[in-house]
Amino acid sequence: MRHRFSHGVHPQQNKELTVDLPIQRVPFVGRYVLPLDQHLGAPAQATVNVGERVRRGQRIARPGGFVSTALHSPVTGKVMAIEPRRAPGGKFSPSIEIHADPFATQRLTPNPPIDWLSLTLEEFIHHIQWAGIVGLGGAAFPSHVKYSMPEGKKIEYLLINGAECEPYLTNDHRLMLERPDALLQGIAIVKRKLGAKRAIIGIETNKPGAIDTLRAQIKRIHKVDVMPLPVKYPQGAERMLIKAVFGYELPATKLPRDIGIAVNNVSSLVAIADYFGSGLPLIERIITVSGSGVTYPANLIVPIGTPLREVLRFCGGLREATKSVIMGGPMMGQPIGSLDIPIVKGTSGILAFTEKEASTTFELPCIRCGRCLAACPHFLNPSRLGRLAKARRFDEMRAYRLTDCVECGACSYACPSEIPLVQLIRTAKRESHQR
C-alpha cells in the first residue's frame, strides 16, 4: 500500500552539512526574550512581574484562552521587562525579558515522573496545555487542541511527522537517531491516552538511519509502524502527509481530526515524553544552524528565548559574505532583519545564506509554462492567482480557492521567471482578510 501525494517539487536537500553532527547543548547566555504570542492562537498572559526572580522551568505566563498555552522560564534569573520586543516575522510582540542569574547552577530540580496512566483525557489535555507544548514542526499550533475531540468523536490514528521535507534542516533527523526511546515513549503516551488504534511514523527515505533505528526499537511495541516515504517537498504538510500515508485526500473543508487522525511532529512527542518523564515543560528545543554563511553548522539544543546573535556566536558567527539570515527552513522560513530576535518554540532552524544559495533574482513575465501548476500540492493555479493578486482582484482570487493555499512556496521555487508567486498569494490573503 504505497501511496504518494501528487505534484510537489524536489529541491536540493543540502542536509549533509549537518546530518552527521550530534546534537550539542548551547551554553546559557545573559539575556532571554520570550514573546507571549509565540504559539498560534491567543497570546499567553504573564503571571510574573518585573523584578521578580524566577527559577528555570517555572511558569511565567498562563494560557490566554483554550487555543493558547503556558510559557516557562528557560533560566533561573530575574524578570527585567515585560514590554514589546522585536519578534520573528519582524513585528513587535509583548515579551518577557529575563536576565540569567550568573551565579545560578541552572540545574533542574528533578521532579518525580507524572503518573500519566491514571490521568483522564481531560487531565491529560490540561497537562499538555500547561506544559506549554506546541507543534514543533514550525507552525507552533498548541498540541492539546489537536487532542481535544468533539463529543462522540475519537482519534483512530496517530500520524507522526518525521518527514522533515525542508532542505538543510536535520534537527528532527538527529532527534530520531539520538532519542528514539523518548520518541516511542511519547507515542506510547499519546496513543494510549487518546485510545488510538495505530500510530504511523512517516519518514522520508533520505533518513535511512532514522528509519532503521526506529524500526529496531519498535519491535517490542504494539501497533506502531514506520513508513518510509519518497523524498518530495512538501511531504511534511499535514494534508500531503495524510495522502502519502493513508492514500486519502482530506476534503478541503475538514481537519485531520474530523476523520480521526492526529498529526504530530516527532519533536513535539519527545517534548511530551520529557514532560511526563521528568516534569520538564517546553523550555528548550532542537534547531539546525546551517547554510554557507555559518562558520560551523550544527544541530543544537537551545533554550527558548535565546537571541539569534548568541546562537550564531556559538556557531562561530556569520561569514562576511552572508546575504540573508532565515528562521526556519529555506522553503517556508522567515527572513530575519535583526539578530536580537529570539529563538521561539516554532523555530526549527537558522540558516545563513551567501550568494551561493541566495542569488539575486530578476522577475520576468510569466511565460505560462505551467510549472507552478505542476508544483502546487493543492492543485491550485498559482500563475493565475499571481496575476490576479497583482491586479488586486481579491474576490476573484477567492473563487480560485485562494484560502486553500498552504504557502509551501513550491510554486515560487518552480517558477523559471522568478515570479514571487507565494508572496503575492500570501499578501493577497492578508489584504483580502482585512477588507
Added chain:
Amino acid sequence: MAENAPAVELRTSPHIRNASSVDQIMRNVVYALLPVCAFAVYQFGISALALILMTTLACVLTEQMFCWFSEKPGTINDNSAVVSGMLLGLTLPPGFPLWMAAVAGFIAIALGKVIFGGIGFNVFNPALVGRAFVQAAFPVAITTWTPAFAPGRFVEFIPSTWTFPFAAPAPVADWVKQTSLVIQETSPNVDAFTGATALALQKFQQVTTDVGDMFLGFSAGSAGETSALLILVCGGYLVFRKMLDWRIPAAVLLGAFVSAGFFFLLDAEQYPDPFFVLFSGGLMLGAVFMASDMVASPVTPVGIWVYGILIGFITVIIRLFGGLSEGVMYAILFGNAASPLIEAVTQPRVYGTGRQRKAES
C-alpha cells in the same frame, strides 16, 4: 560580531530557487531545433541555411529594435526571438525569397509578439503569425516547393532565393525539371521529384507518398517539416529535460489521428489513411514545436488535452475539406485564440474538493 555584522537582505520565502530559468528553457529549445535545421540544410542545401539564418536574424533584430524604440532593457538575451526565428524558417519552403523571409520575421515579432507586450504576452505563436502573413501576402512563393537532395544544393542557391525585393521571384519550374532529371540519372531508383509536397500530391493529384519516406524525411516540403523521426527525437530531448509538455504534441497527434481515422473508415478511397496524415506536412513540427508554445497554450491539465485535440481535429478538417493542402498553421492559430477560453472552463480540481467529496457522501 555585532560591530561588523554583514549587510543582510530581507527576502521572502522560498529562499532557494529552481536553477531553471526562462533563457535556459529557450536555449534548450534552440539546441533541440539545431538538428532539425541541420537536416533541412542537408536536404535542401545552402538555400535552407540562408533562409533560416535570415528569419532568425530578422526576428532578433526586430525585437532589439523595439527594445531600443521603447527604451526598455534588451530582451533578446532570453533567446525567445531566436526560437521564433528558427521555427519560422523551418516552416517556409526552402527556396522562399530571402527578402520575403525577412518580412515574415519582422511581422512575426512586431505583430505576433511585441505588440502584445513581448515575451509572455503573445496571444499567438509569433512564428505562425509571421507565416500566416506571408501566406496571405505571397501565396505563390509560399507554395513553391523544390525537390530535396538536389545535386548541387551545397554550392548553388535555389534561383528564387535571391529574388530582388518586390520583384517577381525567379521561376523555379525549369530548375526543378532540370534537377529532377539529374537526380533520375544519378539514382534511377528514386522517383522523379516534382517538388510537390506529399500533401499536395495526395490532395490534388491523388498520388500517395510512402509513409516511411515521410517519416524519415525523404520527401519534398517546407525546410524543417519533412523528417518526422528527427522532430520526434528532438522533441523527446526537450521532454526529457522537462522543458516541453509531452501532453501537447501527444494530444495534437491523437486528435489528428482519430479524426483522420474516422474519415478513413468512412471512405478509404477518398480520404488518406491516418498514418499518412500524421507524418505528412507540418503536423509533426507543429505538434512538437509550435502548438507547444508555452505562452499561447493553456496551462491547465485538462485544457492541454482539449487544446491539442482541437488543433489535431481542425488540421484534418482543413486538409480534407479546405482549399489548402495544409492546415496545421491555421489550426494552431485557432487553438491559440481558443486557449484562454479553454483554460477558463478547465480550471484544475483543487485538492480535497470535487470528485473525492462526492465519492465520500
